[in-house]
Amino acid sequence: MQDSLHLLKTRRFLPLFATQFLGAFNDNLFRTSMVLLVIYGIYGDPQQEATFSAVAGGLFILPFFLLSALAGQLADSIDKARIIRIVKTAEILIMIVGAAGLLLHNVPLLLVALAAMGVHSTFFGPIKYAVLPQHLEDSEVLGGTGLVEAGTYVAILGGTLLGGVLVYQHADGFHVARAAVAVILVALIGRWVGGMVPPAPPQADAPPLKMDWHIIRASVTLVNATLHIRRLFIAILAISFFWAMGAVLAAQFPPLVKNGLGSDQHVATLFLAVFSIGVALGSVAVNRLLGGHVSARYAPVSALGMGLFVLDLYRRVKWWPEIAPGEKLRGLTAFLALPNSWAVVLDLLGVAIAGGMFVVPLYAFLTTTVAKSETARTVAANNIVNSGFMVLATLILTLAVQLGVTVADSLLIVAIASVIAAWLGWLLHKACD
Template structure:
């Protein structure tokens, strides 16, 4: 039951896993290439770099806030496999623009493509979780969710590494990303092929369950979003789960936005060190996502959520201390030079700890969302979660941008993330009391 790897040998799971893996890989191949190209090859100012990272993160998140209600309705109303094929076809067109932005080093074009990829992920997001209860048995859903989450972060790792490798510096000091442009197009094409093998997942017919009446399509974006969120959050257990996940992603948005500036302007590392940081974080979340399934033995529970959130906060607080005590430098170092520093392995292990605790915290909560509502409502529930999550992430990135502009350092924003983990732990504890 807790050994979920057998799912990778089944058609009811492998195609959606592969499609999600390739989508996450391409997102991060493009985003890493873009961020490294802009920060190391275009901008030369620490404030500009931090502001760009925050704006890029906000633009990617914004479609989740605006369009999740529509995507959730469509996913519950139509065959989810059909939507997968449409979305993956659109990804090819988006990556044509993204590749052009990388080749031309055009920041507005890159940001347009990034926002479009946010729209792409908005429509795919509810499906990757909502399709699991249709294709898996009840005691396989936590394991399947953990594998999807672990696979996503391994894909982030691979996309991050390739994004870092494919942005190269020429002898004249300029940075170029021609191979990254080719890569994002190739992966989009392969992802469309994988999406074609996802088994049919027609709308579930269990709307007669009390408390979950069938709802038709509402194309008014704002009204649909308000209706969807209010209809979901009035259920206490869902309210607590969604708020806990939202705090997690708000903290994650700040950390993700700060990674490149943190590496360059605090640890004085080049793009290789930035890739190392993102890779370590991705591996950590993957480890935590798989470990929590074994700890819970396949049972969907928030039992370990409070301790996981507090542990994450402790590791972030330690990272804050390490940034405060890192010596200043006048030049950037490679990742090999970075690892020779006496405190370097403390930084790496600390990042790994942050990520493992984060994976252990969030995976059971996603499984909880998809297993405690009727199958006809799973995509809407995930979409409502995405709306609240994205709102929290947008607010977090706006707050981060404002703090940077008024003079807050990267280290000081890490301290705020550590404080936020206490709230996430409290919400996890309330959910545990309400449901377990």
């Protein structure tokens, strides 16, 4: 970790890190504000709330599936710093729409802004990883990737906490005006910082810009061009299983807390915060363990660790004491006073730490195993497959909820997927290390 901290003092890394940090912060500030407002202030039916969470997750991910091929073509063919400036300008306009949705308590408008943020992230996603091998030395890429992931999840924590504080300030009502102002302000700062990212022109051997606007054909072509390489195929599948598990967990946190644990939005915020801290810790720890060397050595045990912690979480939630009819949802103090409450928190932390240790080396592997002129397209292909898995996971989750599967039972889906992720991590370790 100490070796990679020096990157935060350099212009070749700090502006990109800060831009990504602010983007993740604002994304989660808006999403937390939206989810808490809808779950705790607009809807009142458990099935409706769980369905909303799943649909919102699917809408955010769908643009990754549809538009990543276009994003990858752009990022490898023109200056990546220029794309950052365009994307961050678009974020300001999107957050104006999102702020209006918050102020009006308008669910369709909120979902439109959420989907637009998905488009924003689709075009920024390939850049944040593809710039690293272009601006950093080979020995710095794993550390830089770990810092980006850690910073992302610290930003998620900050945005989550601020969203909870700004939206739900008193027991008798919601106060979203401050959140509406905040998302626009952060977007403006993000645009200013994004303008400081050093130029990242296309490599000399990069293909000329020739956009294929047929999004399905472009996506199929890009994925086929990447997945025929076995080591990339395994790495992308492993990352996809990680994000599919994450999609299920993220979609279910608010309804899990409210309907599974009988607790209020402060406990939901705690869960999101613990998860964010855990992934950040895992992202940093794996760089220290690997000594800067890109390797899948710890991927299998990390994935199995995720599964074991999820199983223990399932066991505890399944037998959690229900609140009495007419009783108020438990606050943070009341929740933490219950037996096994800290065990639930530690389970979440364990899942997140293992997840960070699992995924960071795989992302570093993607950007260092191909030519620098192909990194953005490789990350874009990864994003397409990831998003496909995540959308599929949210569809399965939505269907399961409609069929009567409880939030607690849905955790078993994550546990099963972790075994497959461990197997894929083992295959990649044997093939490349």
